[in-house]
Every structure is written in structure tokens, then in C-alpha cells.
Amino acid sequence: MSGGIDPYSVPLPRYGSGALSDLIPSVLASMGVDGFPNVLGLEPASATCVLLVDGLGSELIRSHAADAPVLFDALSTGRDLTAGFPSTTAASIASIGTGLTPGSHGIVGYTVAIPGAGKLMNSLRWDPAVDPAVWQPETTAFEAAAAAGVEVQQVGKRMFKGGGLDRAVLRGAQFVGADTLGEVAAGALAGLSTLVAEHRPGLVYAYVADLDWTGHGHGVGSQAWQLQLQLIDRLVEQIVARLPAGTRFYVTADHGMVDIPVQRRVDVDLDEELRSGLALLGGEARARYLYVLDGALPDVLDTWRGRFGADAVICERDEAIDAGWFGTVADRVRPRIGDVIVASMTDLAMVATHHQPHEGKMVGHHGSLTPAEQLVPLAVFGR
Numbered sequence: 001m002s003g004g005i006d007p008y009s010v011p012l013p014r015y016g017s018g019a020l021s022d023l024i025p026s027v028l029a030s031m032g033v034d035g036f037p038n039v040l041g042l043e044p045a046s047a048t049c050v051l052l053v054d055g056l057g058s059e060l061i062r063s064h065a066a067d068a069p070v071l072f073d074a075l076s077t078g079r080d081l082t083a084g085f086p087s088t089t090a091a092s093i094a095s096i097g098t099g100l101t102p103g104s105h106g107i108v109g110y111t112v113a114i115p116g117a118g119k120l121m122n123s124l125r126w127d128p129a130v131d132p133a134v135w136q137p138e139t140t141a142f143e144a145a146a147a148a149g150v151e152v153q154q155v156g157k158r159m160f161k162g163g164g165l166d167r168a169v170l171r172g173a174q175f176v177g178a179d180t181l182g183e184v185a186a187g188a189l190a191g192l193s194t195l196v197a198e199h200r201p202g203l204v205y206a207y208v209a210d211l212d213w214t215g216h217g218h219g220v221g222s223q224a225w226q227l228q229l230q231l232i233d234r235l236v237e238q239i240v241a242r243l244p245a246g247t248r249f250y251v252t253a254d255h256g257m258v259d260i261p262v263q264r265r266v267d268v269d270l271d272e273e274l275r276s277g278l279a280l281l282g283g284e285a286r287a288r289y290l291y292v293l294d295g296a297l298p299d300v301l302d303t304w305r306g307r308f309g310a311d312a313v314i315c316e317r318d319e320a321i322d323a324g325w326f327g328t329v330a331d332r333v334r335p336r337i338g339d340v341i342v343a344s345m346t347d348l349a350m351v352a353t354h355h356q357p358h359e360g361k362m363v364g365h366h367g368s369l370t371p372a373e374q375l376v377p378l379a380v381f382g383r
Contacts (some may be wrong), residue, residue, distance in 0.1 A: 004313065012103075020095045023096065024142075047204075049191070050252065051208070053211055056071075056229075081376050085369060088284060104333075105136055173205060216362045256374065260347055269281075278293070282338055282357065284365070290341055304342055
């Protein structure tokens with residue numbers, strides 16, 4: 001590598017000691033399930049709920065303590081985890097459901113190349129031509145838990161039931177539909193209460209997306225986002241107040257978020273020089289994957305480093321893999337990652353208004369390796 005920020009010098013996800021991929025294995029270990037390491041040192045419990053709040057970065061909680069007093073206080077006795085790379089929803093949910101790092105489960109970006117197909121797949125919306133069980137063939141942590149006699153319930157928006165990502169990484173969980181915050185709280189508490197009443201071991205995984213959607217649309221500095229954070233904190237407070245005795249409740253997130261001013265959003269689709277040599281532009285605005293045409297790699301690297309070398313890590317795929325960004329990378333996963341990776345380390349966003357028009361309008365972004373995007377809470381509650 002020459003020029004720009006060294007890919008070996010940036011803070012890495014703490015795989016194996018404090019990453020999101022360590023959470024469910026530690027939870028299952030704390031429930032007495034064999035074969036899982038409790039690297040997070042969680043206390044024993046037979047019934048547990050994990051709530052994932054999309055977009056709830058640790059730095060955001062600390063900088064908005066007045067809007068989230070329950071979560072802020074819990075962080076004083078909890079800890080931060082790292083999301084993993086890229087710090088994006090699909091990859092993080094995959095790490096939750098499988099207990100694996102991105103390089104092992106293979107959900108390595110928001111949009112990634114389908115090897116040999118000449119097109120991208122959106123990992124959230126999926127592609128009907130891609131079999132989820134083939135794309136992600138590893139046994140999920142939820143499947144392993146169910147095989148060990150631990151009931152797993154997934155509480156989430158009804159629109160997500162049966163989707164490609166759901167079938168790829170959350171296999172083994174019984175789906176409970178919940179579209180509103182009240183339904184999420186009621187669904188999680190009902191699951192825990194039933195487990196306790198029937199003396200059965202179990203895990204409830206709940207997910208809420210509203211904070212992330214608000215941050216993307218309005219920014220984490222907006223009143224709309226602050227009000228939404230207050231609602232999330234109230235949701236947590238309501239669940240904590242009603243936890244059945246002997247249960248544990250963990251609140252975490254898939255990534256943080258940063259606001260990007262309009263003048264720092266570079267539109268790659270309108271820049272002929274940046275598009276030159278590219279077959280596909282994948283990833284997302286803060287963590288781009290460049291899939292290059294044969295013979296174009298040196299020129300693409302020179303062009304992107306010349307433009308963004310002071311703002312981003314711009315490296316070849318093998319450099320990022322060797323540096324440990326993804327954890328151990330399976331052979332089937334390697335070609336999904338861009339030939340070149342561009343990870344923004346400042347307030348830069350590389351949007352694509354033609355290919356990703358919705359993302360191009362976003363205020364809040366995530367995906368890279370900065371602490372604001374990487375650090376997520378592990379807030380711990382129990383009765």
C-alpha cells in the first residue's frame with residue numbers, strides 16, 4: 001500500500017473479545033448452552049432478552065444523556081462493543097443471529113457483488129435469485145440454541161418475516177410480529193413471562209428500526225432524532241420495570257451514526273473520473289466497495305487515493321482482510337468484497353444519486369471504522 005491512511009493502523013473491531021459477534025454466544029453460554037464461550041462474562045440466567053436498537057451508537061447515548069437517562073446510566077455499569085466491519089445493519093444482524101464475524105457469515109456489506117453475476121445484491125432487500133441458505137450456509141447461533149433445547153423468539157416488524165436476510169442469518173427463531181414500540185415491549189415481556197412460568201430456558205431477540213430511520217432522514221443532531229431517542233429510552237424503561245424475576249435484559253445496537261453536511265457528500269455517479277475503471281460501485285456512502293475492470297486496479301487506486309487519501313482508508317481487498325477488518329474470511333466470501341475498499345475516517349460520504357437515490361439524500365450515515373460508527377452499547381438490566 002502507498003499513500004493515504006494505513007489500513008493496518010486504524011482501530012479494529014474487537015472480534016473474540018468484545019464485538020457484536022460475541023454477544024449471542026456469551027448469552028447462550030450464560031444460559032448453560034455447551035459449545036459457546038462467555039467471552040463477555042455475562043451473569044447466569046435461564047431466560048434472556050436482547051433488544052437491538054438500530055442506529056443507537058454508544059457515543060450518541062453519551063452525547064445525549066438528557067434524552068436517554070436510563071440508557072446513559074446503564075452504560076456506567078455496562079460496556080461498549082464494536083459492531084464489526086462494515087458497521088451496517090445487515091452485517092451486524094448477521095453477527096447477532098449467527099454469532100460469527102462478517103468474514104465467516106458472509107454478509108459483508110449493504111450492497112455487494114454476486115460473484116459471476118455482474119450485478120450487486122442489496123443485503124437488506126435481498127435478491128430472489130439468491131438462495132439465503134446457500135449464501136449463508138453456516139449453522140446460526142439461534143439454530144444451535146434450539147437444538148440444545150433453548151427456545152428462541154424473534155420480535156420484529158411484520159414486513160421482515162420470511163425475508164432473505166431473515167432466512168439467511170436468523171434461522172432457528174420463532175417469529176413474533178411487532179410493528180410498534182408498544183408491541184415490541186409487550187412481545188418481549190410476554191416471551192420472557194411464558195418462559196419463566198413454564199420453567200423453560202429461552203432467548204427473546206427484539207429489534208426496532210425507528211431511530212435509525214429518523215437519523216438517516218433528519219440527522220442525529222435533529223429534534224426529530226432526539227425525540228425518537230427519548231421514546232427508545234422510555235421503551236427500555238417500560239421493559240425493565242416489568243421484567244420477570246430472574247431474567248436478564250440486554251440493550252445493544254448494530255452501529256452508530258454521523259451526520260454528513262451536504263458539501264461533504266461526493267456524488268460518484270456524477271464524477272466521470274471516479275467512475276472510470278469501475279465495473280460496479282458497492283457498499284454504501286461511508287464504506288465503499290469498488291469492483292474494478294480487468295487491468296484497471298492501479299489507476300483506480302491512484303485516482304481514489306489522490307482524491308480522498310487524507311479522508312479515507314483506501315486499500316485493496318487483501319490488505320483489509322490481512323489487517324483483520326472482517327475477522328477470518330471464508331473462501332466463498334472473498335469475491336463478494338470489493339477489489340478496493342474505501343472507508344471514510346472523516347466527515348466524507350461517497351453517495352451515488354443515480355444508483356442509490358434514497359441513500360444519496362440521507363443526512364445520517366454509517367458503515368466505517370470510526371468510533372462514532374463502531375461503538376455500540378451493551379446495557380445490562382436484570383431483576
